[in-house]
Amino acid sequence: MSEDSEKEDYSDRTISDEDESDEDTFMKFVSEDIHQCALLTADSISDPFFPRTTQILLEYQLGRWVPRLRKPRDLYGVSSSGPLSPTRWPYHCEVVDEKVQHIDWTPSYPEPVYIPTGLEMEPLYPNSKEDTVVYLAEDAYKEPCFVYSRVGGNRTPLKQPVDNYDDTLMFEARFESGNLQKVVKVAEYEYQLTVRPDLFTNRHTQWYYFQVTNTQAGIVYRFTIINFTKPASLYNRGMRPLFYSEKEANTHNIGWQRIGDQIKYYRNNQGQDGRHCFSLTWTFQFPHNKDTCYFAHCYPYTYTNLQEYLSSINNDPVRSKFCKIRVLCHTIARNMVYVLTITSPLKNTDTRKRKAVILTARVHPGETNSSWIIKGFLDYILGDSSDAQLLRDTFIFKVVPMLNPDGVIVGNYRCSLAGQDLNRNYTSLLKESYPSVWYTRNMIRRLMEKREVILYCDLHGHSKKENIFMYGCDSSGRCKALYLQQRIFPLMLSKNCPDKFSFSACKFNIQKSKEGTGRVVMWKMGIRNSFTMEATFCGSTLGNKRGTHFNTKDLESMGYHFCDSLLDYCDPDRTKYYQCLKELEEMEKHINLEKVLDDSDTSLKEITLDLESSSRGSDSSESNDSQTDLLKLSSQIKNKKKHLKTKKERNSTVESHQNSREEEQEICITT
Numbered sequence: 001m002s003e004d005s006e007k008e009d010y011s012d013r014t015i016s017d018e019d020e021s022d023e024d025t026f027m028k029f030v031s032e033d034i035h036q037c038a039l040l041t042a043d044s045i046s047d048p049f050f051p052r053t054t055q056i057l058l059e060y061q062l063g064r065w066v067p068r069l070r071k072p073r074d075l076y077g078v079s080s081s082g083p084l085s086p087t088r089w090p091y092h093c094e095v096v097d098e099k100v101q102h103i104d105w106t107p108s109y110p111e112p113v114y115i116p117t118g119l120e121m122e123p124l125y126p127n128s129k130e131d132t133v134v135y136l137a138e139d140a141y142k143e144p145c146f147v148y149s150r151v152g153g154n155r156t157p158l159k160q161p162v163d164n165y166d167d168t169l170m171f172e173a174r175f176e177s178g179n180l181q182k183v184v185k186v187a188e189y190e191y192q193l194t195v196r197p198d199l200f201t202n203r204h205t206q207w208y209y210f211q212v213t214n215t216q217a218g219i220v221y222r223f224t225i226i227n228f229t230k231p232a233s234l235y236n237r238g239m240r241p242l243f244y245s246e247k248e249a250n251t252h253n254i255g256w257q258r259i260g261d262q263i264k265y266y267r268n269n270q271g272q273d274g275r276h277c278f279s280l281t282w283t284f285q286f287p288h289n290k291d292t293c294y295f296a297h298c299y300p301y302t303y304t305n306l307q308e309y310l311s312s313i314n315n316d317p318v319r320s321k322f323c324k325i326r327v328l329c330h331t332i333a334r335n336m337v338y339v340l341t342i343t344s345p346l347k348n349t350d351t352r353k354r355k356a357v358i359l360t361a362r363v364h365p366g367e368t369n370s371s372w373i374i375k376g377f378l379d380y381i382l383g384d385s386s387d388a389q390l391l392r393d394t395f396i397f398k399v400v401p402m403l404n405p406d407g408v409i410v411g412n413y414r415c416s417l418a419g420q421d422l423n424r425n426y427t428s429l430l431k432e433s434y435p436s437v438w439y440t441r442n443m444i445r446r447l448m449e450k451r452e453v454i455l456y457c458d459l460h461g462h463s464k465k466e467n468i469f470m471y472g473c474d475s476s477g478r479c480k481a482l483y484l485q486q487r488i489f490p491l492m493l494s495k496n497c498p499d500k501f502s503f504s505a506c507k508f509n510i511q512k513s514k515e516g517t518g519r520v521v522m523w524k525m526g527i528r529n530s531f532t533m534e535a536t537f538c539g540s541t542l543g544n545k546r547g548t549h550f551n552t553k554d555l556e557s558m559g560y561h562f563c564d565s566l567l568d569y570c571d572p573d574r575t576k577y578y579q580c581l582k583e584l585e586e587m588e589k590h591i592n593l594e595k596v597l598d599d600s601d602t603s604l605k606e607i608t609l610d611l612e613s614s615s616r617g618s619d620s621s622e623s624n625d626s627q628t629d630l631l632k633l634s635s636q637i638k639n640k641k642k643h644l645k646t647k648k649e650r651n652s653t654v655e656s657h658q659n660s661r662e663e664e665q666e667i668c669i670t671t
Contacts, residue, residue: 084307087176087409088333089153090146090199090417094138097155100175100211102244102300105255110548113238113539120264123224123281125184125192135160135171135183137196145200146417149333165214169221173210177302177365179411180210190222198412200419205229206463207366207413209296215286223295224281226268232464235265235280239538240549244294245287256299258549260284298461298537299552301371303335303405309375310338310401319382321345322392328400329439332417335405337436339443342381342397344389356453357566358444358527360400360518363423363437364414365407367461369535369555374401374459376556380563391563394570395454398447403436423458424513426521437518444522455489455529455566458518462534466541468497468558469505471532473523482528484584489529491580492568497561499543500554533558 058065089095125131138154158174169191173180181196198204205227233239240258248254260282268279286293313319328339343354359377361370381388381397391397402408406417416422418433431438447453457470470490474483486508494503510520523530535558539549568576 084311085336086151087303088149088151088335089409090143090333091148091150091154092138092143093153093410094158094174095153095155095176096158096172096174098175099304100178100294102294103249103253103255104552105249105253106551106553107257110545111240111258111551112548114240114260114263115238116264120262121281122264122266122268123190123192123222123279124269125186125224125226131192132168132185133182134168134185134191135173135180137174137181143200145419146332149335167216168214170213171210172213173411175211176304176409177300177411178209178211179207179413187222189219191224193223193225194227195225196411198407198415198419199410199417201415203229204366204412204414207297207411209300209411210294212286212293212295213291215289215291215293217286217289217291220283220285222262222281222283224279226277226279228265228278228280229275230463231267231276231278233265233278233280234463234466234536234538235263237466237538238547241280241282242296242299243284244296246292247288256296256552297366298368299372299555301368301375303402303408306338306371306402306405309378310340313378313382318384323382328443329435331404331406331435332433333406333409335409337403337405337439338401340378340397340399340401342378342392342399343395344392354394354396354451356396356398356447356451358398358447358453358456358522359459360403360440360457361459362401362405362408363403363458363518364421364460365404365411366413367459367535369461369537369550370459370533371401372552372555373533373535373558373562374399376559377562378559379556380560387563387567391567395566396451398443400436400440403440423518424516426518427516440518441521441525444527445525448526453527454570455531456518456522456527457531457533457562459533460535462536465505465534466536466538467502467505468500468533468535469502469507471519471534472506472508473520473530474509484581484588486529487584488577488580489565489569490531491584492576493561493565495580496564496568497558499545500540500550500558501561502542 056067056069058067060066160170167188168185171180171183171191171193172178179195180193182194184192186192193208193210195205195208208225240260240263242256243259244256245254262281262283264282265278265280267276310325313323314325322342322344324341326339326341328337330336346354359374361374362368364370378399378401381391404412404416404422406412407415410417414421416434416436420434422434422437425434426437426441428434428438444453444456462469470493472486472490487506490501490506491503494501510523514520517532519530519532535555536550540546545554571577
């Protein structure tokens, strides 16, 4: 339970799309200037006339009880007067009393991936009592499960194993989103690191983010993380660690950079319980003496970063008019999960005509690249361009930018504080254990009762493949029109973003192990376009971006391309839509099905459009399969400039959509 033990009503308090007012209707007949003789909650008396609730207050006036609603509490909205919410940690987590901040910076040139020389070392460290432990975080398993949270965590004086610094590097990770469990100095300039598994689990060692001080410039240091559990990694495909120097940031305005030499990912001798562990090793020279530096698996994006971003929206007199921020629910640590409703101010004449688009992110806390894509999407959709205005006029967007803030705060890679993967529990009825996914599913179900949801997309990061791609659901058991229709939006996205998004890496099927994911659950609820977007931690193998890492601007640009593809997909002129549909049909005809079937027992329709190599990342510029050849040879659809449509044109858009749906239904009936 939480440190705050008072009972709260966790009912879904997201605003309805039509109701933009928080006005208390009960106040229309209860005057504030009446002397309050008594004030009770409705469940404190036994009158059966009143329901049991803590939201209705009863005032005793002139010999009778008069009900009124409580005033809305700040925690269900966003206050412009101060911080949104203090960050809450599990009570036993040690937290340093400092706020880590990084500047926003983009390299002036693409950062190339690392090319192995074949001479990289594979350090193997025998356990030695002579080695010096220079960092040791509080035991992550002090408690077998989450007990309660407190603001700021445990701020007792923190101890370091080494008092005499001399030339030894000092490490720290007890800050928001940090992850580092133990550091051992095994040689003068060589350190063995252990990352912490997700809290209340013994798994998921992937995310690392830590601070290093007492640096010396010009010295070749070696760092080796020894307890990864995945046998395959993008570090074997050229990915470099991320590095940040405070002196570089302050003097040269340089932020996160890809660094490292002698990079290798390999199986080590640290296996336990019959399971092998894997190491990541790299060498590096710090640019400055006595610098404060950071290393990370991917560009950090913390819960505090999100709150500051939402505060800037809320305090903006323009953006706040069409972006309403509410609290969807509280996590088990009582951190807030926010939901954004983005649309132009609604009028009674068109409230039911607008369709909905839903985006969610950071259900896996270590997949920070998904937060950068969401940020890019919000920057664009809340901007002043004519296309952004058109999207707000046409759709209602529901955005849940951080589904797992508890995991983000403590530096988990995959799980919540329940010790479970939330993206396998969208079917669960355990609201108290998985509140964010329970309330998200409930919010979407209620939204679908009011309007059509044309697209749902959950944003993720991928640890084994390059590029950006999508997973969809298979409609092979339904009509052919629906089966191909689900491929159209990803195909459009690949055309609008050919150097980042790989259509050949997209997959459209439902594995039994994925039936509890948001993508599959929303598809079964009736959303035809239900996707997971996967963004690599590394970079691209496509076009001009080939052989380079993605930076934050590359990830943010996917938000723009998503919006651009949405406009193409819903354009009243259906030229692009039917051209993509025809292209998909041609792909299906020209693939040599007999040859593929000789080598695989995969279902026919999955093979047709889902070709993918399990041994390497997808790369449509290298692939020899005929799907990719057809993508190359197919004529590119001329991009048509978008324009702000008049009310008459928007009404015509609705009629065109209705006609298109009728045509698709006729196709389904005839097939």
